[in-house]
Amino acid sequence: MPGETFKEYIDSLSYGSRTDLLFKFLKNAGEEPAEQFVQTLLRELGEVVDTGDLSHLFNLIYEGQLAAYSPPDEETRWKYDDGPFTPLPKPLSEMRVGLLTSSGHYVEGEPHAPPELGEYTQEEGTKHIGEYGRAKPFLSAVPVDLPQEKLGVHQPGYDIRAAQKDRNTVMPIDRMQEMAAEGVIGEFAETAYSFIGLTSQIRLTREDAPQWAERVKSEGWEAAVLVPV
Amino acid sequence: MSNVFRGRVVVQKPSRTVFTQHIMGRPMSAPFDNERQTYVLREALKMLETATEPDTSIVLPEKYRVAL
Numbered sequence: 001m002p003g004e005t006f007k008e009y010i011d012s013l014s015y016g017s018r019t020d021l022l023f024k025f026l027k028n029a030g031e032e033p034a035e036q037f038v039q040t041l042l043r044e045l046g047e048v049v050d051t052g053d054l055s056h057l058f059n060l061i062y063e064g065q066l067a068a069y070s071p072p073d074e075e076t077r078w079k080y081d082d083g084p085f086t087p088l089p090k091p092l093s094e095m096r097v098g099l100l101t102s103s104g105h106y107v108e109g110e111p112h113a114p115p116e117l118g119e120y121t122q123e124e125g126t127k128h129i130g131e132y133g134r135a136k137p138f139l140s141a142v143p144v145d146l147p148q149e150k151l152g153v154h155q156p157g158y159d160i161r162a163a164q165k166d167r168n169t170v171m172p173i174d175r176m177q178e179m180a181a182e183g184v185i186g187e188f189a190e191t192a193y194s195f196i197g198l199t200s201q202i203r204l205t206r207e208d209a210p211q212w213a214e215r216v217k218s219e220g221w222e223a224a225v226l227v228p229v
Numbered sequence: 230m231s232n233v234f235r236g237r238v239v240v241q242k243p244s245r246t247v248f249t250q251h252i253m254g255r256p257m258s259a260p261f262d263n264e265r266q267t268y269v270l271r272e273a274l275k276m277l278e279t280a281t282e283p284d285t286s287i288v289l290p291e292k293y294r295v296a297l
Contacts, residue, residue, distance in 0.1 A: 070236035083242025085283035158254040166260035
C-alpha cells in the first residue's frame with residue numbers, strides 16, 4: 001500500500017489485512033530482526049535456485065519462530081516453581097493409552113468451535129481471534145478408526161495446512177495404532193480428543209482440563225500422549 | 230511439541246516433554262513423513278516410561294524435513 005511502513009507490513013501478517021499464520025511471528029520478532037529475516041530469506045532463495053536444497057529455508061523459518069516466540073523471563077506469564085509427576089505403575093505395553101491434541105481436529109459434520117462463536121471458517125476465525133481467546137474451551141471427540149477424509153481441522157492459532165494434508169503431523173492417530181499393533185502400548189483408547197488450543201487458558205486450566213481428565217479416566221485411560229501445536 | 234515454544238513451556242514445568250526442531254504446526258513432522266512421526270512418538274513413549282522425575286525434557290536433534 002502506498003506509504004506503508006515495513007512495521008505496518010509485518011504487523012499485518014499477524015491477524016491483520018495479510019494474515020499469514022506461518023509468518024505471523026515476524027510481528028513478535030520486531031522490525032530489525034524481521035528485516036534481517038526477509039533479507040536472509042531472499043539470499044537463501046537465491047541459493048535454492050542453484051542447489052534445489054530447501055533445508056536452509058526450513059531452518060530459517062524455524063530459527064525465526066524460535067527467536068520470536070522465546071520471551072524474556074520477565075514476560076513469561078505462566079511460570080511455576082514445580083510441576084506434577086506420576087511414575088508409570090506398570091509397563092506401557094500393559095496400559096491403555098489415549099491421545100489428546102490442541103490441533104483443533106473435529107469430525108466432519110459435527111460442530112468445530114464453541115457454540116458462542118458460530119461456525120467460522122478458518123479464515124473468518126482469524127478475524128475474530130479475540131473471541132477465541134475468551135471462549136469456553138472446545139473439545140472434540142475423534143474415533144480413532146475415523147478415516148482421514150472425515151476429519152476436519154479448525155484452529156485459527158496456527159497454520160493448519162500440514163494438519164489438513166496429514167493428521168499425523170499434529171495428531172498421530174495412525175502412528176499410535178501402529179504402536180498398539182506392535183505391542184509398544186497395551187491398547188490405544190478408541191476415542192482420541194482434540195481441542196482448539198487458542199482459547200481461554202484460565203478457563204482451560206481451572207475448569208475444563210480437570211473435567212476432561214475425569215472424562216478420559218472414566219474411559220479407562222491410564223496414560224496419555226499430549227500433542228500441542 | 231515444537232521447540233519454538235520451549236522458552237514458554239519449560240517454565241511451566243511439564244512432567245515430560247519431547248521437543249522437536251520443527252516449524253510451528255508440525256510438531257510430529259512434515260506431512261507424510263511417517264518415519265519421523267514414528268521416531269518422535271517412540272521417543273515420547275520411551276520418556277513416558279523411563280522418566281523418574283518431574284520436568285524431564287529432551288530436544289531431539291533432527292531438523293525439519295519434507296517427506297521424499
